[in-house]
Amino acid sequence: MKQNKLSYKIQQYLLFGGPGTALFLAVVIVPFIYGLYLTLTSWDGVSAVKPFVGFQNFVEAFSDGDYWAAMGRTVIYSIFAVVFINILAFGLAYLVTQGIKGQNFFRAGFFVPNLIGGIVLGYVWKFVFNRAFVAIFNSTSLLSTTEGAMFCLILVSVWQYAGYMMLIYVAGFMSVSKDVEEASRIDGCTSAQAMKNVTIPLMRSSFVQCIFLSITRCFVVYDVNLSLTNGEPFKSSTMAAMHVYNQAFTYKNYGLGQSEAVILFLVCAIVGVTQVLIGKRGEVEA
Amino acid sequence: MSEVILKGIKKIYDGDVTAVHDVNIHIKDKEFIVLVGPSGCGKSTTLRMVAGLEDISDGELYIDGKLCNDVEPKDRDIAMVFQSYALYPHMTVRDNLGFALKLKKVPKAEIKRKVEEVARVLDITQYLDRKPKALSGGQRQRVAIGRAMVRDPKVFLMDEPLSNLDAKLRNQMRAEIIKLRSRINTTFMYVTHDQTEAMTLGDRIVIMKDGFVNQIGTPQELFGKPVNLFVAGFIGMPVMNFFAGCNLLLEGGKYYAEIRNVKFELDEFQQKALKSRNQKPCEIICGIRPQHITVGEGELSAKVEVSELLGTEFNLHARSGDDEVVMVIPTMDLNTDVSMGANIKFTVQPKLIQLFDKETKNNLIWYDPVSAKANAPECARY
């Protein structure tokens, strides 16, 4: 049979899968591997020579106090942001699936912050915190204190992502069969019990997805960080990604920055994947 | 005691769609009531109002003597079996069965005992630790029924519980429901659009159309005394034959039905009924069940177009004038040629002819304005 020949299969694969694979290789895999290679050099980001230094960069990265301080802040920021993003998103999704008037309008409205983009959002909120709130409450800006800056960063991220995660939860709510929910009410559930015993367990995959997405996004937050606080005051709101950027491009330690980025990637991947594995256990296909 | 009384129940969706008009049903304790009717006639809506899943727009619902219009479903002490089964996909069969008891804070040991007893009765013991996904349709159906059974509810509601099963399983489950009923002995409300189910299961049947109740009665009453053309056509297989353009004649103090210019002198009870309501001669539609026709001798004639032998009987589709007439003829002692194309003579006993007013479509004998008013004031419309 012609269809079973290896050459035929390869030909078919190249025809249909080839363009996609080539693009993916060119813009993701090759840069990633090249990036891994750069972690082994002491390249400064501009010069033509890339001296090979072995694992020196990783040794330095592990002893870079600023980096680990930024990493710690990122973890704290991520925990708060992920929790609040998901609580808010779930709540909004619940509200806009109850058949209230104009719920499509509200769905779209809550989604809008996600379309604006982190940089613009950061500047908008910076204005709100630095000018509007200061003028209204006649106080100093929240952004000028250490805790305040962190708080603002979390607040803006929650505002930014909640609408997006809401859409996933909305899909989750709609996938829960109405009959099953009604059956639980006839079986004796109050609406809170129906939510806890039936709706939430059946929406487990939505939770897994949303938590994964919000963790991976929060861990690598950069744009809002840059435009809202720019790491101020006193670097107290510098997140890991911003530290990596500064290391590579401001201090011209490209190799070091790159290896710190790889560590960030690994941390983020491990947390995210662990969460998915735990969450997927016991998940049901309805 | 668990009577269910629907008093002038009405359902208006979104302010303009009236799905159920003024339904009055008095369901006695431990009675098995079946709601039947064509698709979209409001059966499910009525049932869901009894369950509390749908608000009642107007009227009063009493369960066990208590006004239940505004009682939450969980407080009505009813159980319901859904057409889609609506099992909890994330729970094992055991947890599905025991869920309602768990919510009622019944002790664990007792839940276990009850669940296992129900599982034994329904023959699903070996599936107790599976998830619903790993069950066949029939097994899921049993679990759904079991989930309602463990609760010992006042009223057992079922919305087309068998319609997702294949024909063989459906017959089997129908028998199961009859057995179940004798065992748990409670009030049942059962929705179906299958008349076989309705006739075999129901103590009484409620026939609905377009949101109106047309007739409430025992299977025998519906079959023998249909109040209007719709009920007559809906109950019975094959469908009743209707002869249009007939006349009710009154000659010499006696009523005659004239079909195709042949006069049938009506039976004693028909005479009486017509006289008592002082019926004037008029144009009528005559209804004759296919099983009531006798072939061989007779005043009426037809030409056989299709002849189907079904073992003990023939189904004949014959043409008589403008009407197609379906006849079910026993093969035993048949000495007439009923093959395709044959010309046959046939007749019917006058007492088996149903007489419908051409205008109102109501049965001249059995339509009773008083009880119709009690069922639903506007049900007279065909």
Ligand SMILES: Nc1ncnc2c1ncn2[C@@H]1O[C@H](COP(=O)(O)OP(=O)(O)OP(=O)(O)O)[C@@H](O)[C@H]1O
């Ligand atoms: N949520 C709703 N909003 C508006 N109209 C509805 C709604 N639900 C049902 N209806 C209408 O009410 C009428 C009765 O519906 P119902 O579901 O009770 O029919 P049914 O007798 O159960 O039919 P079937 O045999 O197809 O299940 C239908 O005309 C339907 O279109």
Ligand SMILES: [Mg+2]
């Ligand atoms: Mg229905």
